[in-house]
Amino acid sequence: MATSPDDASLRVEVPLDRLGFRFTEEQRLMRDAASSFARERIAPGAAERDRSGRFPLELVRELGGMGLLGMKVSVDDGGAGADNTGYVLAMQAIAQACASVAVILASSNLVACILADHASPEQRERWLSPFARGELGPAGFCLTEPDAGSDASALRTRAVAKGDGFVIDGSKQWITSGAHAGIYLVFAKTDPEAGRDGISAFVVERDTPGLTIGKDEHKMGLRSSGTVQVHFEGVEVPRSQLVGSLGRGYAVALGALGAGRIGIAAQSLGIAEAAFAEGVRYAAQRRAFGQRVVDFQASRFAIADSRTDLDAAWLLTLRAAALLDRGERAPMETSMAKLAASEGCGRVVDRMLQLHGGNGYSQEYLVERLYRDARITRIYEGTNEIQRLVVAREIVR
Ligand SMILES: Cc1cc2nc3c(=O)[nH]c(=O)nc-3n(C[C@H](O)[C@H](O)[C@H](O)COP(=O)(O)OP(=O)(O)OC[C@H]3O[C@@H](n4cnc5c(N)ncnc54)[C@H](O)[C@@H]3O)c2cc1C
CATH class of the missing domain: 1.20.140.10 (Butyryl-CoA Dehydrogenase, subunit A, domain 3)
Incomplete structure (x- = not known):
């Protein structure tokens, strides 16, 4: 239950104009678009989704259509072309309506930024643009493992070279949007002896044989953000799915x-x-x-x-x-x-x-x-x- 309607004598709105920052027209437009969508489409079902734990796939698709899965991705690549300030303003407005939707956007935007910065021209065309336009659903950022969280470099997932590609084996934990993602960015060891310099990043598509969804976490909060384990068992990916250089993941x-x-x-x-x-x-x-x-x-x-x-x-x-x-x-x-x-x-x-x-x-x-x-x-x-x-x-x- 929300409390009674606004009392005109209460100043409870976000004081953006009193913070001393001058926002550009683009930043304000970004904020306004996110804010009205948050108010009209995200906030109304937030309490029900919190109770049921239902993942808001339809909202995520709409947000994708607005370019918000790749807010900082250029418009040419299908994103919203926002800067970091625009990103913050939009994210704050969405989280004010529903923190679960905000974290789904945060992890998808993480993947989008990595692809925008490191993907090859072919990878941009195949994944970045369709993803930023919302055609692939959310993305899964797969770094954390049961025994590697803060110390992510201790991850155990392996990507072993085979022919012109790699075979990925391992398990990831706490993956936001994990059961609903169209693509996953997976961090795996390509050279276990090289420590941090032996980790590489790969795009793995949802339907790849050997990729399965594991335990659904029953969480205290963010109950509709779809946090699951993702398992990789003999997942074969061609070298063209390596993002950035080998060992730079x-x-x-x-x-x-x-x-x-x-x-x-x-x-x-x-x-x-x-x-x-x-x-x-x-x-x-x-x-x-x-x-x-x-x-x-x-x-x-x-x-x-x-x-x-x-x-x-x-x-x-x-x-x-x-x-x-x-x-x-x-x-x-x-x-x-x-x-x-x-x-x-x-x-x-x-x-x-x-x-x-x-x-x-x-x-x-x-x-x-x-x-x-x-x-x-x-x-x-x-x-x-x-x-x-x-x-x-x-x-x-
Ligand atoms: C709801 C949710 C969503 C998430 N989404 C994703 C996702 O989409 N993708 C993904 O890859 N991960 C995701 N994570 C994982 C998250 O990033 C990790 O949980 C986090 O990094 C902490 O790792 P950990 O849980 O293994 O804790 P640990 O690393 O085991 O830490 C345990 C405690 O030890 C402390 N500690 C560890 N190292 C040090 C140190 N050097 N100095 C002082 N204290 C230390 C920590 O601060 C903490 O208090 C998610 C987690 C949650 C709960």
């Missing part, structure tokens, strides 16, 4: 994940802005001891601290996006954005749930789903401990 993955972190920061901002609006509205109509809950000083402090957390996260996220848009490497700034936004998000949803009292603990109120959806943002695309290592490494070498 790990560098490719880390490069994309680094820039992708602003997407998780934006997702955190989406969840937290939704919780903030819900919490303030709820506290403004709920009464205790003869007054509105929003009028207790403790509530006002919670609201002020939350708005401060939110604006700080916005500023760090937009700064990281702006640096990337200037063509700079920004490992420290993207990690700081992910770290601050996800931890700020955790604090905001917690405070806003507290403002709801017992109702916040009920599945009838939106804040309960937001609280569950928020928790993962501190874990994936590099746990926050890993983000801290990245930040510190840039300071102390």
Whole structure:
């Protein structure tokens, strides 16, 4: 259940015009298109999908048609041609409506960016363009394994050379959209002795013999993002499906994940802005001891601290996006954005749930789903401990 309609005296909208960033016409258009689609098409079924765990394949197809599976892919290649700031603005708007849809977009966009940066002309034509136009459904980004998460270089999936191609064997875990993807980007060891320099990336199509879908994870939140294990047993791929150079897969993955972190920061901002609006509205109509809950000083402090957390996260996220848009490497700034936004998000949803009292603990109120959806943002695309290592490494070498 959502709270009552907006009270005109409450300022709960996202204060984009007060952040001190001047957005371009293209960035605003990107934001507006994502925002209206999110409001009209994504938000209405989000609670039902959370309950049932149903993967929103029809919405993903529509988003693909809008170029949002490959937001930063050029228009010529079928994408939306957005820059990093446009990507952040769109992702935040979608996450505000449904975090599951946002993470489906995040992992597909990761694959799209890698293909846009590293695919050969033939690979662009065969996979990137149809995928970015939404014709292949979502993509699966297959890096993590049961025994290799933060330390992804410890992955055990093998790709052994055979004739003019490779045979892939291994299992991937926690693969977003895994059961519904049209293509998978799979990281496998082509030279186990070479450590990080012995990992390569391959495109594997859904119907390839030997590719099977395993356990469906029953998760605390993001319940409709279709997270599964994906198994590869004797999966044969020609050399033309190798993406980038042999042995450069790990560098490719880390490069994309680094820039992708602003997407998780934006997702955190989406969840937290939704919780903030819900919490303030709820506290403004709920009464205790003869007054509105929003009028207790403790509530006002919670609201002020939350708005401060939110604006700080916005500023760090937009700064990281702006640096990337200037063509700079920004490992420290993207990690700081992910770290601050996800931890700020955790604090905001917690405070806003507290403002709801017992109702916040009920599945009838939106804040309960937001609280569950928020928790993962501190874990994936590099746990926050890993983000801290990245930040510190840039300071102390
Ligand atoms: C819902 C969901 C969706 C996901 N989607 C995808 C996907 O689409 N594709 C994909 O490839 N992966 C995906 N992942 C995997 C995700 O990226 C990993 O779960 C994450 O990187 C952490 O790895 P791990 O779970 O193996 O934790 P571990 O690496 O086992 O970490 C356990 C703990 O140890 C800490 N730790 C580890 N190393 C260090 C260190 N050096 N210093 C300090 N602390 C450390 C971690 O921070 C953590 O607290 C997804 C995960 C989830 C839960």
